Amino acid sequence: MVTTRLDLARIRAARRDIDPVFLDTPLYRCDALGRELGCTVSIKLETANPVRSFKARGTELVAGLLTGQGRTAAVCASAGNLGLALAWSGRRRGLDVTVVASRRAPAAKLDRIRALGAELELVDGDFEMARERAVSIAQQRGVRLVEDSLDIETCEGAATIGLELADGASSFDAVLIALGGGAMATGVGHVLKTLSPDVEVICVQPLGAPAMTRSWQQRRVVSTDSTDTIADGVAGRYPIPAVLDDLLTVADDAVLVREASIVTGMRMLLERAGLVVEPSAALGVAAVLEDRDRFAGRHVATVVCGSNVDVDAYRRWVRM
Amino acid sequence: MVTTRLDLARIRAARRDIDPVFLDTPLYRCDALGRELGCTVSIKLETANPVRSFKARGTELVAGLLTGQGRTAAVCASAGNLGLALAWSGRRRGLDVTVVASRRAPAAKLDRIRALGAELELVDGDFEMARERAVSIAQQRGVRLVEDSLDIETCEGAATIGLELADGASSFDAVLIALGGGAMATGVGHVLKTLSPDVEVICVQPLGAPAMTRSWQQRRVVSTDSTDTIADGVAGRYPIPAVLDDLLTVADDAVLVREASIVTGMRMLLERAGLVVEPSAALGVAAVLEDRDRFAGRHVATVVCGSNVDVDAYRRWVRM
Known part of the structure; x- marks a missing residue:
């Protein structure tokens, strides 16, 4: 077992x-x-x-859960792929998605997140700085913070x-x-x-x-x-x-x-x-x-x- | 209809x-x-x-048919991909495959055909020359000629x-x-x-x-x-x-x-x-x-x- x-x-x-x-x-x-x-x-x-x-396997679960709870917005920190996937899964379900990422993340990832209509906030620093910023956005706005690997749905996906x-x-x-x-x-x-x-x-x-x-x-x-x-x-x-x-x-x-x-x-x-x-x-x-x-x-x-x-x-x- | x-x-x-x-x-x-x-x-x-x-969708049908008929060998002319696919499908079923191709075909295709254990014969000329040569090999050896697009299995695949x-x-x-x-x-x-x-x-x-x-x-x-x-x-x-x-x-x-x-x-x-x-x-x-x-x-x-x-x-x- x-x-x-x-x-x-x-x-x-x-x-x-x-x-x-x-x-x-x-x-x-x-x-x-x-x-x-x-x-x-x-x-x-x-x-x-x-x-x-592969990240959308998890964000499909997360986004489905949030909309099922009547939530209309979510925020995540991301090196890029989680944010891109959450933007995709959120758009399909009418969920407003905010992604916080490092300014040094690949432009390809950042461009694709924007193209999916998510709000993108960039931080001067690495992924861990983005994580801190995402936490404070979630608190300020009262929206759900999606945490990769900690949220069980990201692992289940x-x-x-x-x-x-x-x-x-x-x-x-x-x-x-x-x-x-x-x-x-x-x-x-x-x-x-x-x-x-x-x-x-x-x-x-x-x-x-x-x-x-x-x-x-x-x-x-x-x-x-x-x-x-x-x-x-x-x-x-x-x-x-x-x-x-x-x-x-x-x-x-x-x-x-x-x-x-x-x-x-x-x-x-x-x-x-x-x-x-x-x-x-x-x-x-x-x-x-x-x-x-x-x-x-x-x-x-x-x-x-x-x-x-x-x-x-x-x-x-x-x-x- | x-x-x-x-x-x-x-x-x-x-x-x-x-x-x-x-x-x-x-x-x-x-x-x-x-x-x-x-x-x-x-x-x-x-x-x-x-x-x-995509070619193996067809060669899977062809090779299955031939082995079902008790045949042990097949020959085809190929620009490369059909031969590669027939070599793959044939190897899995113990069918001896001969591929005739142009010497000018991409080396990547020719190398992969050889790596799958098929016999590869190269002609100086284009695909149509390879087709002629495959016909004569089939006649000489009495083995089945696989013809892309003409053999209905290649289309069905x-x-x-x-x-x-x-x-x-x-x-x-x-x-x-x-x-x-x-x-x-x-x-x-x-x-x-x-x-x-x-x-x-x-x-x-x-x-x-x-x-x-x-x-x-x-x-x-x-x-x-x-x-x-x-x-x-x-x-x-x-x-x-x-x-x-x-x-x-x-x-x-x-x-x-x-x-x-x-x-x-x-x-x-x-x-x-x-x-x-x-x-x-x-x-x-x-x-x-x-x-x-x-x-x-x-x-x-x-x-x-x-x-x-x-x-x-x-x-x-x-x-x-």
Whole structure:
């Protein structure tokens, strides 16, 4: 019995409240990438949808819940993808959405949030500064604050990826999951550890933003003073205690990867799989690159979790 | 009643014989691309699977049929994607596959065919030369020749895309389909004209390889002496009469687009949708670019049918 804040029956029920455009995403073997990495690689592709990341699985639940409660507005802090997804889910339901983000977030993410009609407030600082500002907006306006990874719906939405992986999981040896706040890792991890306990759940974070991984390793919340990574989607500094508790229950390992490996991973995903991905989505490939022996001959699945990149930065990274 | 060589009940039944990894592919609105094109654009994405094109929908049926008949080998001519798909479907079923292709076909396609264990024979010449050579191999060896667009299974496989489009078709005004041999256009067209007759079925071919479009326009087979296009996947010269008959029944229009529009389409799909595509998969966007007034404010779906490109060529194209 896997005991976390999540519940398998609720996760299964959640599928009904998520727009089908975000569900049952492609899951397929990519032989060209596998040959390059020396293992069998399956890709779970979360980018072929209107918001180009997995985050709408969670915001569909959050937005549905809020409108069901008669609420008309919500605010969230976001590195970009959560805000984009909440803007999409909110627009569909007539919910006024305010997103607080760092001025340094990718312009592609910020532009798409604006295009969906959400109010966008930018802060000079990182994601944690945006989080503080979102808290005070919620208090001032009396609107609901949506907190990624803490709000259980964000984890349950991500957990539906786990259901889809578990359907085919008999053949996987390991699943590689980008680790930021922990919604995806705890959600997917809970489902896999419940339904396919032999599948290794491995979380991957950049060395330049290691707070949650350090916390998992030391079994207590470890925060950092700053982050330094191109993987903007996972660059938090203050792990949430309740999420760490869940992560300690479901993750078999948490590893840190170098920036150079993330860039090589992005380039490989382009050249071998024909996929444009944002840095966070290349963390799984980066983890294999840094420890080829560990994965040699095994079958790994990696969740390609987002593709919202600034084209110029992307071209620089992959030298296109 | 739409009367072609295809039959809706057979197409529906065909879904059972196709590996699910090729079915129920993403279909979603891409607002960023739509804003750029001045219309609502939905993408039907056929690249997130082990062969990176829609062709395996058909080869799954062909290979299943052949092994059901006790056959152990098959040969096909291919611009690349059919051979790659037949190699995949054949390997799974213990069928020896020989692919004949042009030496000028993209190396990415040829390499992936070889990697799947198929025998690859290259000819000095274009796809039509490969077709001749495949015919003689089939005769010499007494093995079954698989002919794209002529073999009804190749059309029925492609037609399953039509079923998935028709599920959501109430909102489409037009569907844009790359036109080569005609399997996809007649297959998807048959389903749409049967289930959603108000949806405009528009076929798109390069000006540099216009044989089937000219044939459709003149209502008789028109062949050409040569082709000159980067869209290698649709560059045939000799339309098949039976396929043309079906196309005349189901296509509302067939248009030709310039190479520059194909390249711009590829670049837009990269920059606005985050999708790497081969030239044939950008034909739909190219058609909108060349006739913006026709599509202004309407909702078009475009089938992104393949992503097997040589990376170097792709980099050259999208940088322009």
